[in-house]
Amino acid sequence: MTDKIPVTVLTGYLGAGKTTLLNRILSEPHGKKYAVIVNEFGEIGIDNELIVGADEEVFEMNNGCICCTVRGDLIRIIDGLMRRKGKFDAIIVETTGLADPAPVAQTFFVDEAVGRRTRLDAVVAVADAKWLKDRLKDAPEAKNQIAFADVILVNKTDLVTPEELREIEMRVRAINPYARLHRTQRCSVPLGDVLARNAFDLERILDLEPAFLGSDGGAHHPDHGRDGAHAHHHDGMAHYHDEEIQSVSLRTEEPLDPDKFFPWVQDLVAKDGPSILRCKGILAFQGDPQRFVFQGIHMILDGDHQRPWREDEKRESRIVFIGRNLPEENIRRGFAACQV
Amino acid sequence: MTDADTASLTERTRAIVPGGLVAAVHFLKDTAAFVLGEAALLLAAPNREQRRVAIHDGGILAAACDGQRLVTGGDDGKVMATDAGADSTIVAVDPKRRWIDQVAIGSGAVAWSAGRQVFVKTAKSEERTTDVPSSAGGLAFAPKGFRLAIAHYNGATLWFPNAAAAPERLEWKGSHLAVTFSPDGKFLVTAMQEPMLHGWRLADAKHMRMAGYAAKVRSLDWTADGDWLATGGSNQLILWPFAGKDGPLGKMPRMLAPAQGLAVEVACHPRQPVVAVGFADGLVLLVRLDDGAEIVARRPGAAPVSALAWNATGSLLAFGTEDGEAGIVDLG
Numbered sequence A: 001m002t003d004k005i006p007v008t009v010l011t012g013y014l015g016a017g018k019t020t021l022l023n024r025i026l027s028e029p030h031g032k033k034y035a036v037i038v039n040e041f042g043e044i045g046i047d048n049e050l051i052v053g054a055d056e057e058v059f060e061m062n063n064g065c066i067c068c069t070v071r072g073d074l075i076r077i078i079d080g081l082m083r084r085k086g087k088f089d090a091i092i093v094e095t096t097g098l099a100d101p102a103p104v105a106q107t108f109f110v111d112e113a114v115g116r117r118t119r120l121d122a123v124v125a126v127a128d129a130k131w132l133k134d135r136l137k138d139a140p141e142a143k144n145q146i147a148f149a150d151v152i153l154v155n156k157t158d159l160v161t162p163e164e165l166r167e168i169e170m171r172v173r174a175i176n177p178y179a180r181l182h183r184t185q186r187c188s189v190p191l192g193d194v195l196a197r198n199a200f201d202l203e204r205i206l207d208l209e210p211a212f213l214g215s216d217g218g219a220h221h222p223d224h225g226r227d228g229a230h231a232h233h234h235d236g237m238a239h240y241h242d243e244e245i246q247s248v249s250l251r252t253e254e255p256l257d258p259d260k261f262f263p264w265v266q267d268l269v270a271k272d273g274p275s276i277l278r279c280k281g282i283l284a285f286q287g288d289p290q291r292f293v294f295q296g297i298h299m300i301l302d303g304d305h306q307r308p309w310r311e312d313e314k315r316e317s318r319i320v321f322i323g324r325n326l327p328e329e330n331i332r333r334g335f336a337a338c339q340v
Numbered sequence B: 001m002t003d004a005d006t007a008s009l010t011e012r013t014r015a016i017v018p019g020g021l022v023a024a025v026h027f028l029k030d031t032a033a034f035v036l037g038e039a040a041l042l043l044a045a046p047n048r049e050q051r052r053v054a055i056h057d058g059g060i061l062a063a064a065c066d067g068q069r070l071v072t073g074g075d076d077g078k079v080m081a082t083d084a085g086a087d088s089t090i091v092a093v094d095p096k097r098r099w100i101d102q103v104a105i106g107s108g109a110v111a112w113s114a115g116r117q118v119f120v121k122t123a124k125s126e127e128r129t130t131d132v133p134s135s136a137g138g139l140a141f142a143p144k145g146f147r148l149a150i151a152h153y154n155g156a157t158l159w160f161p162n163a164a165a166a167p168e169r170l171e172w173k174g175s176h177l178a179v180t181f182s183p184d185g186k187f188l189v190t191a192m193q194e195p196m197l198h199g200w201r202l203a204d205a206k207h208m209r210m211a212g213y214a215a216k217v218r219s220l221d222w223t224a225d226g227d228w229l230a231t232g233g234s235n236q237l238i239l240w241p242f243a244g245k246d247g248p249l250g251k252m253p254r255m256l257a258p259a260q261g262l263a264v265e266v267a268c269h270p271r272q273p274v275v276a277v278g279f280a281d282g283l284v285l286l287v288r289l290d291d292g293a294e295i296v297a298r299r300p301g302a303a304p305v306s307a308l309a310w311n312a313t314g315s316l317l318a319f320g321t322e323d324g325e326a327g328i329v330d331l332g
């Protein structure tokens, strides 16, 4: 696709197993070399030439908006790492347990030099099954990390009963219905399920459909069996509506009017951007033979035509917003008004 | 200026093969020192001799030069100084082997930063240090007096390394990166994370906002007479007027050499009102400020220009690109 260096962001609470996963990525014989940006030196047991300490400097942009933030240290470090292009194949950014993933992710869309040379591959959240339930209650950052993630490892599953695990997964699904969820012990997941996910790649947004669409029991679920935890989440949505972070899924078979849709969605993220953590959509515009896809973080939207609609494919528009205290009724009404 | 000028300039270019990304270029007397992304300098002497000098054990993150010494900072935690004779000495080694993010040279002293800590080694080899609120985005010595400007998040700090007084803080919201004093020492200008510059008139800390750029400004340079600040960051050369006591306050910039690509590197001729501009499409133009005339010094290539410098007399112009192409144009 491009020669941009893929970047994987590892989030998760202290002790959840981030370092275990990192050590596995660095030590398994996959033939790839990683540059690693960490916050705690010395935790990594593997000898790696390209380990960089970061300070998690979150900088607000000049517009003064609280959600429009980047990681200043990351911009500087990636610029420095790119001096050694050819010495590594991918970058992993480990964040502290308290970190908000959004500034990290936004850095790849806001800074031109970073975005030209690297691409955000996925945000991976490692969560400790035993503690997750409590953390979701008392730690907003834990909830944030789950809500933001593209891949979630519910780790240390051996420390909970099957019933507890099922409940934890339901809570996770109530916050984030479209992430890939994996049950693990010692983070033992095939690394292909964590790395090279292309979760922010508009070309590959199709691959996310199974998890992404399942939330309201939709019609077609290709490739459904891959993810073991998946089967639970339909009823999970019914039982656990997280009171604060939720997802709003929208769909319609009516074609959309681009002249109504774009002003609406731009206005929505301009006003409610601070509450919207992530959004994704696949859109069918009136008279447009191409699928339009988009994804966003807070106020940043990234969208493009993807490919022609196939003959055998239902021309349906689907969007999901994940956020905090989202104005669901407003969003539904606004979306409905975009139909032709 | 004509096509014939362009043809003669490209004919008078000595091709250099650095073998990798050129992070910066500086002149040590008439020897062009190409700072490579990794480990080494490539010194191209006027007698056409070339020497590769390994100075860092890893990436080279920052470079600054006063014509006699080229100072570099590396991800090996070392600050090195190299002269035209390829003689390299260690200025300092960070005790924690942190990345050396920024370097500066001036008043016979060397400055560098590692994260939030900024160091100066004076002409008498005494080391001083100060902390700033966030990682230093840029360092610059004042043209007169022993004073260092440090750009960082939410402003800049003016530090007198030899004075006991607390450093002076200039505030402005946002992340400040490259920093430069006007040659008369009256103004301080930073390039920000946003596509804009910020300036302070030092006499009264009056603010100057210089906006309207298409991209983050990565290169700033003062014309020989000090009247103009030349910048990249737009699809043309942007020049802010600093001749009056108010600097660019309430004034529009001059815009010259409109082009297809984004101007990324600028280097002002050391004696004449001419600016060399390097673009993201690899083009290098010489722009004459009197009449806006342009000559192509290098035709567009495959990668952005990443380094541009004149020698002290302005007879040689060296350039380098992100994909490792480089050359020296002989204008003498």
Ligand SMILES: [Zn+2]
Residues within 6 Å of the ligand: A065, A066, A067, A068, A069, A273, A274, A298, A299
């Ligand atoms: Zn915002």
